[in-house]
Each structure stands twice: as C-alpha cells, then as structure tokens.
Amino acid sequence: MKFNTKDTYFSDLLSERGKPLVIAGPCSAESEAQVMQTAEALQQQHVHLFRAGIWKPRSRPNSFEGIGLEGLQWLGRVKRELGLRVTTEVANTRHVEEALKQGIDVLWIGARTTVNPFAVQEIADALQGAKVPVMVKNPVNPDLALWIGSIERIYNSGITDVAAIHRGFSSYQKTKYRNAPVWQIPIELKAQYQGLPVIVDPSHIAGNRDLIFPVSQKALDLGYDGVMIETHPTPEFALSDAEQQVTPARLAEILSNLQVRKTNYDDAELVNRAEELRLQIDAADHEIIAALAKRMALVEQIGEYKKLNNVQVLQLERWKEIFKTRADWASEVGINPTFVEELYKLIHVESIRKQTEVMKKEV
Numbered sequence: 001m002k003f004n005t006k007d008t009y010f011s012d013l014l015s016e017r018g019k020p021l022v023i024a025g026p027c028s029a030e031s032e033a034q035v036m037q038t039a040e041a042l043q044q045q046h047v048h049l050f051r052a053g054i055w056k057p058r059s060r061p062n063s064f065e066g067i068g069l070e071g072l073q074w075l076g077r078v079k080r081e082l083g084l085r086v087t088t089e090v091a092n093t094r095h096v097e098e099a100l101k102q103g104i105d106v107l108w109i110g111a112r113t114t115v116n117p118f119a120v121q122e123i124a125d126a127l128q129g130a131k132v133p134v135m136v137k138n139p140v141n142p143d144l145a146l147w148i149g150s151i152e153r154i155y156n157s158g159i160t161d162v163a164a165i166h167r168g169f170s171s172y173q174k175t176k177y178r179n180a181p182v183w184q185i186p187i188e189l190k191a192q193y194q195g196l197p198v199i200v201d202p203s204h205i206a207g208n209r210d211l212i213f214p215v216s217q218k219a220l221d222l223g224y225d226g227v228m229i230e231t232h233p234t235p236e237f238a239l240s241d242a243e244q245q246v247t248p249a250r251l252a253e254i255l256s257n258l259q260v261r262k263t264n265y266d267d268a269e270l271v272n273r274a275e276e277l278r279l280q281i282d283a284a285d286h287e288i289i290a291a292l293a294k295r296m297a298l299v300e301q302i303g304e305y306k307k308l309n310n311v312q313v314l315q316l317e318r319w320k321e322i323f324k325t326r327a328d329w330a331s332e333v334g335i336n337p338t339f340v341e342e343l344y345k346l347i348h349v350e351s352i353r354k355q356t357e358v359m360k361k362e363v
Helices: 009-013 032-043 069-082 093-101 117-126 144-156 184-192 202-206 209-221 248-257 268-308 316-332 337-360
Strands: 021-025 049-051 085-089 106-109 134-137 162-166 198-200 226-230
Touching: 021 032, 032 049, 032 069, 032 248, 069 085, 069 093, 093 117, 117 144, 134 144, 144 162, 144 184, 162 184, 184 198, 198 209, 202 209, 202 226, 209 226, 209 248, 268 337, 316 337
Parallel strands: 021 049, 021 226, 049 085, 085 106, 106 134, 134 162, 162 198, 198 226
Antiparallel strands: none
C-alpha cells in the first residue's frame, strides 16, 4: 500500500507549509443555530474543515446519540452559505449513502467502528466508486495492526485519498488523559506509511480542554500534519463531551500559539553537530545493549542455579526490590523513574522467559 502524496485532497490542504491542517467544530450537531453560529465563528479562522457529529455512537443508550439526517442539511448549509468544507463521522452503509447524497466533503470512521473489521468492510464496500476523502481514527484499543487493516480496507475500495486520526487509546490504568496517547503506535504508523497524513485529535486524547494545547503541540513536534479540535460556542452546555470542547475564541488562541517545527536542519553547522550527537547516541546504545547482554547472561546463570535447587523462576520479593530500587536510582541521576519502571517491566518479562527456557532444558 503506497500513498500518493501529490495532487490529492489532503496534499492540497497541507500545501500551506508552516501551518497545520485544522479541523474544528462541535462534537455533535445539536441545532441549526448552534451549527451556524459555530461555523460563522470558525470561518474567520484558519480552519480547513468544519466537523460535526451527526450520528454519535455513545456508550450508554440514554445519552445523546446525534440529531440524525436533519443535521446533514445543516452541514450542507454551512458549505453553501459560508464556503467551508465539511466532514462528519459514518459508522454504517446507510450513513455513507446519506452523507454522499448530501455532498459531505470528507468522511471519517470513528474508533468504535475501526475496531470492527466487518463494519469497516461494509463501509468500504459502500464507498466503491466514490471520490470522497476518508479519515480513519485509531481503534479504541492500542492495536496498530487493526488500525492499518481498517486503512487498507478503505484504500482497497478505491479511496486513495486517506488520512489517519490519532485520538488515543482506552487504558485500564488511570492517567491524566481520557484516552492514553501511546505515541509509539502512531509514530510506527508514520514510519511504515510515510505518505499517509496523520492528524491528532487532542480533544479525545485529553478529555479536558486545558490539555488540548500541550497535546496538540507535542503531536506537531512529532511531525503530525494537523489537528482536529472540538469547538462549541457554549461548551458548558454541550450535549456531549462538554469538558473537552473549547470556544471559537479559545481555539484561535490555541492555533496562534502552536509552533510547527522545521522538518530537518537547514544549516551545515547544525547538520554536522546533529550528526556528531547521533554518533554519540549510537555509541551509548552499543553500551546499553552490551550491558543488557551481560545482564541476560547473569539471568541465565541464576536460572540454572534455580533449576539445580528446584526453586521457582518468579521471586516476587526480589522483583519488588528491583522495581523500587531501579526507579530510585533513576531519580538520583535525573532520569524519569516512570520510564525506568516501564523499561524494567520489559526486562523482567525477558528475564522470566530466559529462565523458563533454562528450566525446560534437559540435563
């Protein structure tokens, strides 16, 4: 799957270098007045696409699940009267048909749909022959293969104008985010498909309007192509996701403060200095890997000792000691202890695997 980076809908929108693609609008289209009021405010800003949810897949049945078909007509009015291009979420074949009938410029597939290959394939089949750009949000769970599979299904239907939206992932761990960003997954997606535009949805990642700016800036620092920010004239009265929406005025502040970094060094001295530092990083990585090899050799020795003395592999007290002391050691030298804790979880899993192999070996 190779994405065309020229002469596509998204490439045209991204042609204005130095500024991100901006998608903004309310979480849900609630009334014609609300939609028009928001769109009129956003018309004055650097907004490429006006977004509004028409059908809203909610966790609980008594929640506001969208205004339905009537809302598509409101988006049509935004397009005709204000000249804004419009986008909405589709979750089934009927949604696709109705959105195409109303001339919606861009469709997006939501996280709850992306998680279901059967649903995505039905949407892909409904898109056969259409010339509409499609954005695919990551699935709710952190599964890169599932995300890629959904993008491939849409691409294979003949829709070559595709973009990915990173909206974070559900997690059983309590964090400051509504949906954990798990940045390494979209980074790997970008690495595998360099022509694929990737847009961040900081509203759903944050779940809190105060975190929208820092999440957006981090995404742009990682080379993302744009932002999708939920915007409502009176967020406190929104019928869905009130806490994560911002006013048009606050959106303007966020956009004016966002910085788009250069994609590469443009000065010979900077290039040389960066290369020098990269060589030092390579040398440090060699030392880390050599140290890990030494540690695993010691792990294998202790595995043999446990086997000889009929002792189980997992020693919980020892693991607790390692988990605590390594984090403390990290703090002492200015390294994030949480990072070291996560690193040692991986090291511990590999140590258990290696000792288990030793236990299975025949004498």
